[in-house]
Amino acid sequence: MSIKTVGVIGSGPSGATLASLLTLKGVEVTLFDDGRRPDLVVGESLIPAVIPVLRKLGIEERAAAICQHKPGVTFTLDEKEKIEFCFQSLAGTSMPTYAYNAPRPAFDELLDARASELGVKRVLTRAKIERVGADGLKLAEETLAQAPWLNGKQPDLLVDAAGRVRLFAHALEIPAETGPRKDVAHFAHYEGFAENEPRGQVIIGRLADGWSWRIPLPGRLSVGVVINKDAAAKLGVTPEERLEAAIARDPVLSAAGKNRRRLTGVTTYTNYQLVSTRGYGPGWAMAGDAFGFVDPMLSPGIHLALHSAELLSENLDNLKAYSDEMRHLIRAWMWLIKYFYDGRIFSMYVSGMRFERAFPGKITDAMHVWCNGKIACMAAGATTKSKFGWGMLEIMSRPAGWMTDPKTLAIR
Ligand SMILES: Cc1cc2nc3c(=O)[nH]c(=O)nc-3n(C[C@H](O)[C@H](O)[C@H](O)COP(=O)(O)OP(=O)(O)OC[C@H]3O[C@@H](n4cnc5c(N)ncnc54)[C@H](O)[C@@H]3O)c2cc1C
Missing domain, CATH: 3.30.9.100 (D-Amino Acid Oxidase; Chain A, domain 2)
Known part of the structure; x- marks a missing residue:
């Protein structure tokens, strides 16, 4: 591996996780964090796909002690209609059948403390970076000087994990694709x-x-x-x-x-639906929200933050592969979320419930459980990228739309 030293900017969920995972691989990591931890931070509802990363970090038990166990998600369409997704539908897959709701400051502190326990070197500062030529970046001299163990040498790789401030994107004037919602x-x-x-x-x-x-x-x-x-x-x-x-x-x-x-x-x-049009360059990469944030409705943010850390730690020598995989994942989440906003998922349920009432029996019950399970798996992060899941939604939503117009259930 040609990358031996990494500078990570921002110790939120993506930065702290990346620092820990790289340290476990023997990379020397310097984590620059500004120490800002507001009492109230969004990102409290986690999905099951977060848990394998917590396990990899060896902190699931500690997370469970500060979090609320989360069995699933219910969508209320109005005072009468509701749709319940239970993560128990993930039984038989490699994904846990539950998730957590996390008080963010305590959750962030846990990830941060784990990085310190593993030996990550830290600098408490609001890190500054400078552009080098058309496409390069370096730590500003004053920031580099605060990490004396680097002996004035720039890290082999710099990672922007500073969240929505999009530090590197601003320095390099990299635009963001914005989502449709305002x-x-x-x-x-x-x-x-x-x-x-x-x-x-x-x-x-x-x-x-x-x-x-x-x-x-x-x-x-x-x-x-x-x-x-x-x-x-x-x-x-x-x-x-x-x-x-x-x-x-x-x-x-x-x-x-x-x-x-x-x-x-x-x-x-x-203005939080932002995805950078580029996620890496020579000697730098973006992780977590700095790379892109889709939308909060299905709570993919912390999963994407932790998973981007995992993917980057596995692809240090192939940043393109890392970036391509992140884009693929982000696109999959955008696609799934659109089904919720434009009412097609809700139309499938309402039509399905009408069908069940009209034709009660074992077959309709089994169809309900099957569809519910497939959608729960996609929303849990287990099969979000699955072509089968995409095809199933596309096929099922059409006849459902003839019975119940999705527009009447869309989120305005
Ligand atoms: C309305 C809304 C609701 C949401 N709800 C959910 C939800 O329920 N579930 C979910 O999973 N996600 C949710 N999210 C998304 C989630 O909050 C983010 O995806 C997640 O916090 C991203 O983590 P991160 O580590 O990439 O960035 P951040 O959490 O933003 O961490 C970045 C860190 O970098 C530090 N920093 C910034 N600049 C510098 C600098 N120059 N030098 C040093 N340090 C710096 C900051 O202080 C911060 O600690 C929601 C988002 C929004 C907008």
């Missing part, structure tokens, strides 16, 4: 909401102008709304007013939260 997300932690059923289940709710999340965490519930920017502006001036108004006007959320008490301030995220 949403704003407001979220906070609450107590007093009705408990999600079954315990730990994440609930995604369809709203008049977007969708909401309810993510159970130890001792609290994370509640967020993701709304079209123009619609959000009409709900109030401050993020607090908008979040409260969005909850109050939705029958499902307001019923569940009639005794709610907000425990934190309200945090806001905008």
